[in-house]
Amino acid sequence: MIRILIKRFIDNYDDVNNPRVRADYGVLSGILGILCNLLLFGLKLGIGLAINSVAVLSDAFNNLTDFSSSVIMVIGAKLSSRPPDQEHPYGHGRYEYVGTLIIALIIIWVGLQLARSSVMKIVSPEPVQADLITSILLLFSIGIKVWMYFYNRYIGSKINSSVNYAAAHDSISDAAATGTVMVGITINRFVNWPVDGLLGVAISGMIIYTGFDAARSAVNLLLGTTPGPEITDRIYQIIEASTHVSNVHDLKLHDYGPGRISGSVHVEVPSDAHVEDIHAEIDQIENLIKSELGIDLVIHMDPSSDCDTNSE
Numbered sequence: 403m404i405r406i407l408i409k410r411f412i413d414n415y416d417d418v419n420n421p422r423v424r425a426d427y428g429v430l431s432g433i434l435g436i437l438c439n440l441l442l443f444g445l446k447l448g449i450g451l452a453i454n455s456v457a458v459l460s461d462a463f464n465n466l467t468d469f470s471s472s473v474i475m476v477i478g479a480k481l482s483s484r485p486p487d488q489e490h491p492y493g494h495g496r497y498e499y500v501g502t503l504i505i506a507l508i509i510i511w512v513g514l515q516l517a518r519s520s521v522m523k524i525v526s527p528e529p530v531q532a533d534l535i536t537s538i539l540l541l542f543s544i545g546i547k548v549w550m551y552f553y554n555r556y557i558g559s560k561i562n563s564s565v566n567y568a569a570a571h572d573s574i575s576d577a578a579a580t581g582t583v584m585v586g587i588t589i590n591r592f593v594n595w596p597v598d599g600l601l602g603v604a605i606s607g608m609i610i611y612t613g614f615d616a617a618r619s620a621v622n623l624l625l626g627t628t629p630g631p632e633i634t635d636r637i638y639q640i641i642e643a644s645t646h647v648s649n650v651h652d653l654k655l656h657d658y659g660p661g662r663i664s665g666s667v668h669v670e671v672p673s674d675a676h677v678e679d680i681h682a683e684i685d686q687i688e689n690l691i692k693s694e695l696g697i698d699l700v701i702h703m704d705p706s707s708d709c710d711t712n713s714e
Contacts, residue, residue, distance in 0.1 A: 456522075498565055503617060503621065520603040540583065
């Protein structure tokens with residue numbers, strides 16, 4: 403279904419290195435998240451109040467947090483697509499990482515608040531009343547969260563988005579949390595333990611862990627991380643396959659946001675070769691790396707009198 407929506411609402415959806423296309427992906431996934439999480443919040447809030455379950459209410463407010471995260475996702479997608487300016491010559495792509503960090507902090511805060519409420523429910527337990535309709539509605543909410551996990555993971559892999567990966571992990575955690583709530587409601591019918599409060603604490607722990615994991619990932623990206631070996635290896639392969647290059651060294655890459663990687667590298671070329679020929683070949687290599695990997699790479703030529711080349 404997500405592929406149908408992508409084709410329907412995103413022009414040139416395969417051009418994922420285009421900032422405008424990336425923004426459209428972010429807006430689409432954010433709007434879907436807003437609609438789904440609002441529906442789930444209203445559904446679980448009604449159920450939680452009806453059956454007097456702090457675990458279900460905790461789950462409901464977790465979905466309200468996800469709604470806020472989806473709003474931030476839309477805003478972040480729009481901000482990160484802004485073109486470079488005088489103050490930000492490398493663009494605004496890191497807004498996406500900032501959005502991920504904000505989402506993570508909100509998740510942690512909600513988890514802590516729900517943990518406090520759940521502990522109170524353990525100290526002063528109250529009976530939970532549930533029926534078949536409750537179970538059916540909760541199963542329906544699990545199905546929505548599983549779908550949200552798959553579409554966020556798909557979009558995340560499609561455009562290499564840390565925001566969508568964080569949303570995917572949060573969605574599957576929510577689905578597991580709701581499933582745990584269902585099990586707890588069933589157990590609570592047969593035992594006289596504060597199962598509802600204990601499950602609330604467990605769900606809160608899952609929420610807090612998800613938040614910290616997303617925050618760690620966002621901070622790493624904001625501080626700057628080295629692209630994966632598949633990227634660097636491919637750059638070396640492209641350069642070393644050229645005619646006049648004998649050695650490649652000092653490759654440096656800088657991540658300014660998804661689809662906004664810039665860098666430089668030094669290559670050794672024969673000192674007696676024609677400058678025009680080498681310059682033309684260097685331009686071809688830079689264009690190939692840009693078109694295939696979406697990386698703006700500046701290649702510096704180091705003349706060498708004793709280098710072996712790939713020329714016949």
